[in-house]
Amino acid sequence: MASNIAMDSETSAKIRLENPYETVRQLASTNAVVLFSMTDCCMCTVAKRLLFGLGVGPNIIELDHHVAGPDIQAVLFQLAAANGREPVPAVFVGGKFLGGIETLMACHINGTLVPLLKEAGALWL
Numbered sequence: 001m002a003s004n005i006a007m008d009s010e011t012s013a014k015i016r017l018e019n020p021y022e023t024v025r026q027l028a029s030t031n032a033v034v035l036f037s038m039t040d041c042c043m044c045t046v047a048k049r050l051l052f053g054l055g056v057g058p059n060i061i062e063l064d065h066h067v068a069g070p071d072i073q074a075v076l077f078q079l080a081a082a083n084g085r086e087p088v089p090a091v092f093v094g095g096k097f098l099g100g101i102e103t104l105m106a107c108h109i110n111g112t113l114v115p116l117l118k119e120a121g122a123l124w125l
Contacts, residue, residue, distance in 0.1 A: 020071035028092035032122035033058040036076055036090040039065065043101040047089040050108060056122045063088065094120030 028034050033051065035058045037044035051058050063069035076087040079097055091098040093116050098104060107113035117123040 020068055020075045023068055024072055024075050027059070027061060028097070029095040031059040031092075032056075032094065032120045033117065034061065034092040035059070036061045036063055036072065036088055036092075038063055038088050041088055043086070044089040047091060047101050047104055050104065054108075054114065054117065054123065056117055058091075058122075093117060093122070 024036075033056055035044070035047055035051065037048065037060055039062050048058070048060065061072070063073050066072065073087055076090045080087045080090065080100060085100045085102065087100075089101055089104070091100070091104050098107070098116070104113070107116065114123065
C-alpha cells in the first residue's frame with residue numbers, strides 16, 4: 001500500500017529548512033522505495049501501477065503538492081539530465097537513484113527489479 005508523504009508540522013518544518021539536495025537524500029535514505037511524481041504525469045502513473053502490482057508500497061512524493069516541490073524537481077532534473085531523461089518519475093530504491101520510467105521498466109523486463117526491491121526491504125517474497 002502506498003503512503004503519500006504525510007509529515008507532522010515539526011518534521012515538515014525541519015525538511016523545509018534544509019536544502020533540496022538534503023531533502024531528497026533524507027527521503028531516499030529513510031525509505032525502501034521513494035517515487036517522486038507529479039499528479040498529472042501519465043508515466044508517473046505507470047511507475048506507481050508497476051510498483052503496486054509487484055506488491056511494493058512506495059513512499060510517493062507528489063511534487064506539485066509538496067512545499068519544496070519546485071526545488072526538489074530542480075534537483076531531480078540535475079540527476080536525470082546526467083542520463084538525458086525526464087526528471088519525473090524519479091525512483092529511488094534502497095537510498096540509491098534508480099532512474100525514471102525507462103530504467104524502472106528495463107529493470108522489470110530484464111528481471112533485476114525484484115531482487116533490488118528485496119535487497120532494499122520493499123518486498124519480502
